[in-house]
Amino acid sequence: MDRASAAIGADFAGRLAEMAVTSESLVGVASLNEILHRLASRAQELTSADYTAISVFDDEGRVARFVYVGMDESIARRLGHPPRGRGLLGELRRRERPLRVDNLKLHPTFTGWPEGHPDMEAFLGIPIRASGETIGSLYMTRSPGKPPFTEQDELAAAVLALQAAAIVATAIARERDGRIALLEERERIAHDLHDGIIQSLYAIGLEFDGLRSRCDLPEDAREILSEQVERINGIIQDIREYISALESTAPPAAPDLARDLAYILRQLVPAGIDTVLNVTAVALQQVSPRDAEDILYIAREAVSNAVRHGNPTKIAVDLRATSDEVRLTVQDNGVGFDPECVSPGLGTVTMRSRAARMGGKLAVLGIPGMGTTVQLVIPRRNHEREE
Numbered sequence: 001m002d003r004a005s006a007a008i009g010a011d012f013a014g015r016l017a018e019m020a021v022t023s024e025s026l027v028g029v030a031s032l033n034e035i036l037h038r039l040a041s042r043a044q045e046l047t048s049a050d051y052t053a054i055s056v057f058d059d060e061g062r063v064a065r066f067v068y069v070g071m072d073e074s075i076a077r078r079l080g081h082p083p084r085g086r087g088l089l090g091e092l093r094r095r096e097r098p099l100r101v102d103n104l105k106l107h108p109t110f111t112g113w114p115e116g117h118p119d120m121e122a123f124l125g126i127p128i129r130a131s132g133e134t135i136g137s138l139y140m141t142r143s144p145g146k147p148p149f150t151e152q153d154e155l156a157a158a159v160l161a162l163q164a165a166a167i168v169a170t171a172i173a174r175e176r177d178g179r180i181a182l183l184e185e186r187e188r189i190a191h192d193l194h195d196g197i198i199q200s201l202y203a204i205g206l207e208f209d210g211l212r213s214r215c216d217l218p219e220d221a222r223e224i225l226s227e228q229v230e231r232i233n234g235i236i237q238d239i240r241e242y243i244s245a246l247e248s249t250a251p252p253a254a255p256d257l258a259r260d261l262a263y264i265l266r267q268l269v270p271a272g273i274d275t276v277l278n279v280t281a282v283a284l285q286q287v288s289p290r291d292a293e294d295i296l297y298i299a300r301e302a303v304s305n306a307v308r309h310g311n312p313t314k315i316a317v318d319l320r321a322t323s324d325e326v327r328l329t330v331q332d333n334g335v336g337f338d339p340e341c342v343s344p345g346l347g348t349v350t351m352r353s354r355a356a357r358m359g360g361k362l363a364v365l366g367i368p369g370m371g372t373t374v375q376l377v378i379p380r381r382n383h384e385r386e387e
Contacts, residue, residue, distance in 0.1 A: 018046060018156065022163050031288055032056070032171040036067040039138070039164050044069050046156040047149060049140035051120060054128075055085065056136040056168060061093060064256055065136075066281065071118060073282050077320065078116050082258070082281035087111035092125040092137050098158055099125040102148040104141065124149040126161040130169040138164070175289055193239055201239075205232040238345050241304070255292035257284055261299055261317055268303050269315055276316040283321040286380050294354040295319070295328055295376065298362070301347045302330035302374035310334025310372055321380055328376040337366035351376075 025038050036054045044052040051070040058064040063085035068076070083089055091109040092099050101107050104123035113119070120141040128136040138161055140149065211217065212225035258279045265275045287295065299317060306315050312334030319328050344352075348364060351374075355362035360378030 019159060019163060022160060026167060030171070030174070032065065032168070032175055033067065033285065033288060035167060035171050036065060037069070037285065039160065039168075040067050040069040043138050043140055043157055043160055046160060047124060047140050047153040049124070049149075050143045050146065051118070051139075051141045053139045054136060054164070055083075055089070055139070056172065057085070057093065057134065058256075061085075063089075064259075065284075067285050068281070073321075073323075075116060075118065076282045077280050079114055079281065082284060088123065088125070089137070089139065092127060092139070093134060095125075095127055096129065096134070097127070098154050099123070100149050100154050119144055122146060122148040124153060124157060126154075126157045128161045128164050128168060130165040135165070135172070136168055178289070198236055198239055201232050201236050205229050205236075208232070234345075238347060241347065255289055255296060257287060257292050257295065257319060260292075260296050261319065264296065264300050264303055265315070265317065268300070268307055270307065273307070273312060274314040276314070276318075278317070279319045280321060283319045283326050286321050286326050291358050291378065294358055297354055298351045298374070298376050299328060299330060301351050305347065305374075306330065306332040306334060306372060310336070312371060323380070325380050326378050330374045331371065333371040336368045336371050338368050339364075339366055 022039075022042050025042060026035060029035050029038065036056065040052045040054045043049065043054070049070070051068065053066060053068040055063050055067075056065040063083060066082040068082075085093055088099075088104055088107055088109045088111075091107075101123045103121050104110055105121065107123075121144045122142040124140040126138040127134045128138060138157055140153075140157060142149070208225045208229050212222045212229070217225075261279060262277055265277060269275050303315060303317070306312055310332045312332035315330070315332045317328075317330050319326070321327070344364075352362045355376055355378070358378045360376055363375045363377075364372070365375075366372040
């Protein structure tokens with residue numbers, strides 16, 4: 001075997017070894033977020049990049065997931081919302097082949113950094129393609145003064161993207177199937193609640209209503225029956241609102257907290273009430289699809305309660321992550337309430353149940369005349385420990 005053939009054989013063996021390491025790192029991982037995090041970490045290892053990220057696009061070509069490695073979390077928290085896929089990232093979305101540039105700031109599609117963003121120079125972008133479409137991208141960058149990426153770096157990242165395509169496409173399909181099954185289950189629950197529990201409660205209410213109209217009924221018993229009828233009507237209303245929340249779910253796509261929280265505010269908050277939404281990229285990386293479903297339910301219930309009962313002029317929703325927890329806060333400046341005078345309804349009970357399912361806690365603080373704050377705190381996942 002000549003020297004050139006030996007070099008080619010050694011390089012091929014090296015690529016196979018890299019693929020084996022990648023496959024081993026993903027064995028048993030089902031969560032799309034965790035798969036993306038491990039692929040981004042692997043890209044950093046293979047290319048010696050300072051910063052790496054991986055995105056997944058939705059059916060309309062928008063960035064649906066963006067997971068990064070290498071950026072300090074305090075900086076990511078200050079930056080807030082993850083990239084939306086414009087500029088150079090948008091250019092890569094439209095490409096079928098890798099994009100390697102020595103200085104991304106000189107590229108014609110570069111649009112600048114948001115305030116506080118780390119400076120970057122060398123750039124390597126690799127489309128992740130499946131079934132003839134670009135479903136995501138790998139991004140690798142280096143700080144100013146570092147050498148540009150090489151053809152070997154590009155080849156290593158391209159091989160990783162080939163592996164990522166099948167894995168990511170499978171995880172996306174699994175999430176979509178799970179979402180559809182969840183919607184079907186919600187429809188069944190809503191039907192059972194309406195045709196079963198509500199009808200039974202309505203029948204009991206009618207029976208109590210008939211009893212309290214009897215002439216021989218003592219006045220104190222009449223008052224008790226009237227109170228019970230009011231309670232039954234209140235429970236029926238709570239269940240109807242719960243059914244409405246079940247039926248107003250977004251289409252069967254993977255949950256996107258930044259998108260879906262904004263949708264909740266647009267859907268539930270009428271004109272005349274100001275809204276503020278802040279979602280940090282750090283928080284988005286730490287939430288699994290199942291937890292995202294529960295977070296969206298809690299946010300929807302809290303916003304709905306604020307609109308229906310609070311008479312506010314402003315509602316703020318904030319989702320952020322600290323070093324050990326993810327925190328959702330829904331706050332309004334309405335009339336508030338006295339906790340001693342208000343008993344929790346079905347919605348609040350369900351919010352607490354969902355918080356407990358995530359291993360978290362829910363706090364509802366109302367101050368008469370100063371508004372209400374609903375805060376969900378759940379433990380933050382630690383990728384390093386899971387690996």
